[in-house]
Amino acid sequence: xxxxxxxxxxxxxxxxxxxxxxxxxxxxxxxxxxxxxxxxxxxxxxxxxxxxxxxxxxxxxxxxxxxxxxxxxxxxxxxxxxxxxxxxxxxxxxxxxxxxxxxxxxxxxxxxxxxxxxxxxxxxxxxxxxxxxxxxxxxxxxxxxxxxxxxxxxxxxxxxxxxxxxxxxxxxxxxxxxxxxxxxxxxxxxxxxxxxxxxxxxxxxxxxxxxxxxxxxxxxxxxxxxxxxxxxxxxxxxxxxxxxxxxxxxxxxxxxxxxxxxxxxxxxxxxxxxxxxxxxxxxxxxxxxxxxxxxxxxxxxxxxxxxxxxxxxxxxxxxxxxxxxxxxxxxxxxxxxxxxxxxxxxxxxxxxxxx
Amino acid sequence: xxxxxxxxxxxxxxxxxxxxxxxxxxxxxxxxxxxxxxxxxxxxxxxxxxxxxxxxxxxxxxxxxxxxxxxxxxxxxxxxxxxxxxxxxxxxxxxxxxxxxxxxxxxxxxxxxxxxxxxxxxxxxxxxxxxxxxxxxxxxxxxxxxxxxxxxxxxxxxxxxxxxxxxxxxxxxxxxxxxxxxxxxxxxxxxxxxxxxxxxxxxxxxxxxxxxxxxxxxxxxxxxxxxxxxxxxxxxxxxxxxxxxxxxxxxxxxxxxxxxxxxxxxxxxxxxxxxxxxxxxxxxxxxxxxxxxxxxxxxxxxxxxxxxxxx
Numbered sequence: 081x082x083x084x085x086x087x088x089x090x091x092x093x094x095x096x097x098x099x100x101x102x103x104x105x106x107x108x109x110x111x112x113x114x115x116x117x118x119x120x121x122x123x124x125x126x127x128x129x130x131x132x133x134x135x136x137x138x139x140x141x142x143x144x145x146x147x148x149x150x151x152x153x154x155x156x157x158x159x160x161x162x163x164x165x166x167x168x169x170x171x172x173x174x175x176x177x178x179x180x181x182x183x184x185x186x187x188x189x190x191x192x193x194x195x196x197x198x199x200x201x202x203x204x205x206x207x208x209x210x211x212x213x214x215x216x217x218x219x220x221x222x223x224x225x226x227x228x229x230x231x232x233x234x235x236x237x238x239x240x241x242x243x244x245x246x247x248x249x250x251x252x253x254x255x256x257x258x259x260x261x262x263x264x265x266x267x268x269x270x271x272x273x274x275x276x277x278x279x280x281x282x283x284x285x286x287x288x289x290x291x292x293x294x295x296x297x298x299x300x301x302x303x304x305x306x307x308x309x310x311x312x313x314x315x316x317x318x319x320x321x322x323x324x325x326x327x328x329x330x331x332x333x334x335x336x337x338x339x340x341x342x343x344x345x346x347x348x349x350x351x352x353x354x355x356x357x358x359x360x361x362x363x364x365x366x367x368x369x370x371x372x373x374x375x376x377x378x379x380x381x382x383x384x385x386x387x388x389x390x391x392x393x394x395x396x397x398x399x400x401x402x403x404x405x406x407x408x409x410x411x412x413x414x415x416x417x418x419x420x421x422x423x424x425x426x427x428x429x430x431x432x433x434x435x
Numbered sequence: 436x437x438x439x440x441x442x443x444x445x446x447x448x449x450x451x452x453x454x455x456x457x458x459x460x461x462x463x464x465x466x467x468x469x470x471x472x473x474x475x476x477x478x479x480x481x482x483x484x485x486x487x488x489x490x491x492x493x494x495x496x497x498x499x500x501x502x503x504x505x506x507x508x509x510x511x512x513x514x515x516x517x518x519x520x521x522x523x524x525x526x527x528x529x530x531x532x533x534x535x536x537x538x539x540x541x542x543x544x545x546x547x548x549x550x551x552x553x554x555x556x557x558x559x560x561x562x563x564x565x566x567x568x569x570x571x572x573x574x575x576x577x578x579x580x581x582x583x584x585x586x587x588x589x590x591x592x593x594x595x596x597x598x599x600x601x602x603x604x605x606x607x608x609x610x611x612x613x614x615x616x617x618x619x620x621x622x623x624x625x626x627x628x629x630x631x632x633x634x635x636x637x638x639x640x641x642x643x644x645x646x647x648x649x650x651x652x653x654x655x656x657x658x659x660x661x662x663x664x665x666x667x668x669x670x671x672x673x674x675x676x677x678x679x680x681x682x683x684x685x686x687x688x689x690x691x692x693x694x695x696x697x698x699x700x701x702x703x704x705x706x707x708x709x710x711x712x713x714x715x716x717x718x719x720x721x722x723x724x725x726x727x728x729x730x731x732x733x734x735x736x737x738x739x740x741x742x743x744x745x746x
Contacts, residue, residue: 192590265565310584333600359610364601370591373584377593381601383614389601391594399584423576 191371196432200340209340213347217302221279221351228352230256230280231273235287236263242286245314248396249282252365252378253352254329256282266295266410274299280352281410284309294400296348297410303418304410305348307374307400314396322380322392328361329354330378336369341419342435345374345402363394372433374400402435437506443482447474452481468499468513470543477539487533487540489518489548496525496551498532498544522552 140156143149175182187193202209213219220226230253232246238261250256266283273281278299285293291312297304315321332353337346349367362382368375378395405419419434426434446452455474456463462474470488471478480486484503489496498516505512516532518525526545533541604610 190590263565310581331604333597335596335600359613364597366593366597366600368591368593368596371583371587373587375588375591375593377597379597381597383601383605386605386614387602389598389605391597391601399588401580401584 191431194431196429198339198433201338202340202343209343213343216344216347217298217300218347218351220300221355222347224355226279228255228280228354229278230282230352231278232256232258232282232284233261233269234283235285236261238284238286239289241289241314242284242291244316245291245312245396246284248315249284251325252330252395254327254354270297270299270409283410291398295410298348298351299409301408303344303348304406304408304415305345306403306406308403310399310401312396312398315394318393318397320393322394325363325378325380325394326361328358328363329356330361330363330365331357331359333364333366333368335366337367337435339433339435341402341405342369344405344418345435349374364391365395369435372401372435374402374435376400437484437503439482439484443476443479446481447476447479454481468501470540470547478543485536485540487536487544489529489544489551491551491555494555496548498529500532518548522549525552 140149140153143152213222221228232250232253234242234246238246246258250258266281270281281295281297281299283295283297284291285295287293291309294307294309295304296307315324330353332350334346334350337343346367346369353365362380364379364381366375366377366379368377375397376399377393377397379391379393381389381391383389401421402419403421404417407416407418421434426432446455452464452474454464454466454469456465463472464474464479466480467490468480468486468488469478470480470486476482480488480501484501484506486501488499490499491497496518498518500514500516501512502514505514516528518528525548529544529548530541533544605614
């Protein structure tokens, strides 16, 4: 009896409950011993059924049989889920019972909440940063001395979609001109641009009919930023869009550029647009940084009353991810890089962001 | 002994040659000393004891020659002549070296030399031009980035953020006088305050009136809500009112005990109450007729029952 007891109880635990009945029948077939075994089975069943208890050192992965292991795992998961639901219900009841005195709801953890502290986060009143920004390459723009003039071009031999995108960008950014590349070297293009008083050079890189890169170069030897571009939607592909943007200068919204690097990039974007937006046009261009992705949107807004505003998306949309920031103008070989995306270092932690 | 024909017979047609590369239409020779690159009787360096080629090493062109006298010495078999960098001079050099050689070989050497110089020139030009760098993409990394971007987009809640920002700018007044909203807000706020104060006043009035009624002032007021059918009972009710006012005025008409005796009293109650509470409680309370026993004035049930018990 002792010898037979052990395998029986183990098998009981090892099988899902509904399998127990056919097993029982099988067992009961064998007479004599079978009857006694049945009794033992019954004894061992209630504890198993009552709490579906596993011996404490038992783990699902020790079962060799795949089907049985899978079943056990499903059972285990189900129980866990049930326990969780019960806890939730209990908490909800407590909350309702207490009413006003209930403790405040806990704030759920988000990646933004859990962001690793970055020592380059800019304090709004930081004097050093303010001083830096007063004397950097954008100071001329922010002091109102220069007006932005943007040259938009592509890589060699652009496809139709890229050309359309460039044209649409040119309507979004005031005072922007599109030129064909025709195989010119950027290093030669840049002095010519400077000579003609351009402040920005924007090169849209394309590969196999897909736009994938953007080089934004601030001209009188300003910083050069190289972005990876994704999710490009030109106007035709956007749902529920409005009519074409007008010639008014749009407003600019820059969100979440919090670190020092983010500040630089934000100013880079801000200097693309003229300093005095025309509010009559009711157009706004947004650069929103979230988790190192910069989302660009172009909307037209209308205030319905002082509490509600309606926005309608016009214009192209795309997302950027900063790949490198170089101090001088575009020079990939000998340039001095301020910041380069190093995937192994920077992408290792989910909660660490650069911008 | 060098029997070129025998060699060619073997490797060219019948047996195996390791340098031969066969295609559907043509045979190529992969021997590095081959002049034309094809597998022919006249181009095979193995089957010709007198042979010459032009080869290029690191941008330098050399003329290689093989003669039958050196066929027994494989180490010294090929004679290497460095050709001048000047194209014409090099051609002259070839002519000079291969004087009295078969026309075919001379011609092909010059042709090959021309080709080599041309591609060397192109290589030099290309280096000066912009070179496109091919960056390999890692599929996993790209998929991860895409996923992160989607999640970031959801977390960003762009529309809300933009709307909030615009509203903030409106509040701060960056838009100046273009929109008239701020004044409207003021008016609304004012109106709200006005309503609140009015309500408070009304409530105070009601309370005062109740107090007055408790004192027992007699008021003979024509009530607008009274229907003509009720007018006949009006005077009786007024008479009754004075007696029952004090005690039972605040009684609720909800209890069943009241039904028998106090119908008239009820009426008076109703009337008085309706007088007092008209402005607050609206028409529904005032337009009751005699027979109704309604449970609306629940607040005052207890005192009523107490007073009745006393009476």
